[in-house]
Amino acid sequence: MAGKSKNNLVSGFDMQFVTSSISTTLVLLLLGLVVFFVLAAHNLSVYVKENISFSILISDEMKEADILKLQKRLDKEAFVKETEYISKKQALREQTEAMGADPEEFLGYNPFTASIEIKLHSDYANSDSIAKIEKLIKKNSNIQEVLYQKELIDAVNDNIRNISLLLLGLAAILALISFALINNTIRLAIYSKRFLIHTMKLVGASWGFIRRPFLRRNFWIGVLAAFVADCILWAAAYWLVSYEPELIRVVTPDVMMLVSAAVLLFGVLITYLCALLSINKYLRMKAGTLYQI
Incomplete structure (x- = not known):
């Protein structure tokens, strides 16, 4: 039953x-x-965070071979996802295409500097971490400036x-x-x-x-x-x-x-x-x- x-x-x-x-x-x-x-x-x-980049502007006195060495050292850092070296000539070419005119023709010299574009891992894509990274990078006397959009990153x-x-x-x-x-x-x-x-x-x-x-x-x-x-x-x-x-x-x-x-x-x-x-x-x-x- x-x-x-x-x-x-x-x-x-x-x-x-x-x-x-x-x-x-x-x-x-x-x-x-x-x-x-x-x-x-x-x-x-x-x-989104890993596609926010900041730029390291490099002094004209620094040789390209030394810039490439600096790029390799940066690539080994834990906070770096990827880097891209932009030479003075490449920067001029890109701006010429964007502006539709060559600044070098009327200035008589190339006004742009070489730079390294850095994309960070997402954990470091915040203002506090970037400020510490900026201090670390600026220890190199050939670095003119570190440019990043603080307001955009915070937003x-x-x-x-x-x-x-x-x-x-x-x-x-x-x-x-x-x-x-x-x-x-x-x-x-x-x-x-x-x-x-x-x-x-x-x-x-x-x-x-x-x-x-x-x-x-x-x-x-x-x-x-x-x-x-x-x-x-x-x-x-x-x-x-x-x-x-x-x-x-x-x-x-x-x-x-x-x-x-x-x-x-x-x-x-x-x-x-x-x-x-x-x-x-x-x-x-x-x-x-x-x-x-």
Whole structure:
């Protein structure tokens, strides 16, 4: 009789299973989008910071061979992502193209100086770090000046910080909402079986025996919902990168793998935990209480 009751408690695949899977999929899809935006925003901030450069203006007395040696030393520094040497002739050529006229023709000399453009790793792309780097670089007497846009760097860091806090707050709120929605879906499903649960208790079935089919069923609902949600997210990411290939710098495979893992982990944990809490609630209830709820 216990085995028969167990089969009546939860069938492997029915309409209730389908509806629970669909509703859980939609919630996990929403949660996955938030995780995606949080991780993509981090990659975007790194990309933006590492494309902010500053210039080292070099004295005309410094020979090109020494400049190249200086560039190699800078390349070995922990804060440097990449460097680019711009000679006096290259600077003149670039400005001539930009202005549409050659300054050397009416000045009689090349007014530009050689320089090294430096792009920093994202961790060092802030005003405090750049100020320390500036002091280090200026120890070389052949360095005329270090040019960087302090206001731009501060604005970028402030905006990135604000956006990150906003996304993290949104993620926390949606995680709570997701838990509530999935919990309600599972509670309704178990509510419809409350009298069968009580019958199982009357025939002597242990709590663990009664819980097992519910937990197994909801575990697979979580896995299925997470799998479908991940497939949709991967398809959306593929479409984005196909539409704009440059987005591969932000929508990386690592980001999508983390999103997939987060959706799967959350889907399995929340469905399993909600089922456990709900079934325990009805297991503790007396027969009279079941008729009052």
